[in-house]
Amino acid sequence: MADKNNAALIDDIKPINKVTFKQRMLSYKRKPLSFVMLLLVALAALISAAALVFIIVYVLVRGIPNLTPELFALTYNSDNVSCMPSIINTVVLTLLTLVIAVPFGIGAAIYLAEYAKKGNKLVKLIRTMAETLAGIPSIVYGLFGMLFFVYALGWGYSLLAGAFTLAIMVLPTIMRTTEEALLTVPDSYREGSFGLGAGKLRTIIRIILPSAMPGILAGIILSVGRIVGETAALIYTYGSATGYATGFLNSGRSLAVHMYVLTNEGLHTDQAWGTAVVLLVLVFAINTLSAFIAKKLGTKKG
Amino acid sequence: MQGVFFLTALASIAAVAVICIFLFINGIPAMAEIGVFDFIGGQKWAPSNVPASYGIFNMIVASVYVTAGAIVIGVPIGILTAVYLARFCPKPLYKVLKPATELLAGIPSIVYGFFGLMVIVPFIRDNFGGNGSSWLAASIVLGIMILPTIIGVSESALRAVPESYYEGALALGATKERSVFKTILPASKSGVLAAVVLGIGRALGETMAVVLIAGNQVQIPSRLTDGLRTLTANIVMEMGYSTGLHRQALIATGVVLFIFILLITISMQAIKSRSEKHG
């Protein structure tokens, strides 16, 4: 009770150390250059935010009126340029890519975080290579995928070639986010488990992976965002066939590639706006989900 | 089981190795056949001529030009935005602004390209002349695309600077702005440099946005409103129908791009290890 009264009293205090707007302006009058710098940083932040708002609002305004039922027709033809097959293809492609990339990404992260000795030359090499992978542009992945999966392995433009190419592309993301998540698991968990006589592997599977799961999941979902938005790495691996890719060796187009083809042909601008909305909404939903899960991890930790 | 984890960890090494091998064994012979000097230094790209010419010099220059344009636009705005986020932004606004800059990174390149084609290209055509698809259009769009990279990396670098520098400057009677720009920003310079280098890598490798809005003429532009064709655009435009030496020349174009990116990755590592050494 006393505390509450006290707190209320303190809220009523008029402190002398509150800097008033007038004081601040007088201060800037003495130092005009500081005021200019303040304006500059605020302006830059405004430009960054405005760029985002402008792009999103523009795409939504032009695109939403074009979200017609025909755009989501089950079968594609050159009149309706339906994005339905490409949406389904994207989902299948994403799942297959994850099936390939996630085990490698998590396995590698477990090795780096739980087994590898610090300062080991090989570990350093692995990290350097993962960083190198992260820096390679999509088009180079696309070239490589075409040379290796499409031609050398003879898979042709196919779901499999696309998924393997993207799997290599998202591998560093999954590795890094998983490793970071594993490193946030307190050592006391490990010691506690070892103390109960559990082996290392059992500790990792039963204790460490579950506690790191939100972070791992956030990383995986982030990769999904990249897969869904990817174009350059897919054009010459997954190809751009218009139907549903029903087999591993079938070609299909993902939503982003579909959008590229529409834009490039220049015949269906309205539908391209509509498709842009679908793509944006998908990618944003995925990123928000990832951020939400990562944040949940953050609050749990704190 | 440790062995299995170890093997998965080797995947990234294997991937880089295979990527290098396949690009180089497919690209080097073309370079040899065309002649390294004619390929890298040649200004004429005419695959359908008889005899054909495969010179990518103009595209190398174009890639550098477009990247430079993106840096000129993206770096000042990005760094200043990072300064705002790290030191000036009121907390409630930060909660909106920070995710917004991250959202910018989530927009797919194809959407950036389409937006550029529909909005920025016509704007340039109407206001600055030319047909709109240009060096300027590509620079603006890439400048926006690299913003989230620059902002994100710079902001964490700024936040890593010890608060004691800031307090020390304030205690000498410096304004908040001076304290930030004269102590915090210089102290974070290696992180900010890393942000710029990462941005360069992103701009150099960007394909889909550029191919739609840069005009794609094989030339060295003399004005901002002239079109140009980057290395990435060259690959994605012609790969679909190329055969024989033409296709190999495109792969070799990819090799040149790859080498540029490797150089950037190496300089990134150098910046990182230097800043680690200096604490």
Next chain:
Amino acid sequence: MDKFIIDNMNLYYGSFHALKNVNLNMPKNKITAFIGPSGCGKSTLLKSLNRMNDLVEGCKITGDIKLDGTDIYSDMDVNVLRKKVGMVFQKANPFPMSVYDNIAFGPRTHGIKKKSELDRIVEESLRDAAIWDELKDRLKKSALGLSGGQQQRLCIARALAVKPEVLLMDEATSALDPISTGKIEELCLKLKDDYTIIMVTHNMQQALRISDNTAFFLLGEMVEYNSTDAVFSSPKDKRTEEYITGRFG
């Protein structure tokens, strides 16, 4: 003559009442020491004198603090105040730049650009901080390469370079070895001819050795304030006596 006059001052961090009804007059060209156990509010009071507490969110101050008769919270620009009232921090915090640029930072901030003028100020400040001989050959070297004691004296020189009237020292020797501490104490005794020094210290011996007046704080309250000799030889309050005889803290 009193340099700083603190009148009926209270300070809150959120709902925590950190300083209670402090009244304190600090004379010019003297060394005033604040002593007391950790968390007693002595550092908080010190930071109120150059408004560094403004950086702390939820910090509220009431009462009056006057420097030479001017209210530092309402009638003085905060940057002017901090130029007049310099501060040396607990942990030496040289900027990651050369020795020269560290010292020149303050003068440059206040508009001095001429090289010859800066050279003069740098030399004078380093001499005043009794570190010129050690550093004159490495002015262009990074300040981060200096030893802890040198760094702290560099920070004192940096504070002196803006020609302050008051020097606040927040446990400035607590991270240093005895030899460096001795040098800084000697320096303080020399500096008080020109400056008013207010120091927070954990080390009662230090207060006894160099301060003219001592204020003892406990749980946000100023328990006793008197000449240092009086506080240590015949404390009026029982709590002061217990603290200086080492019964708690």
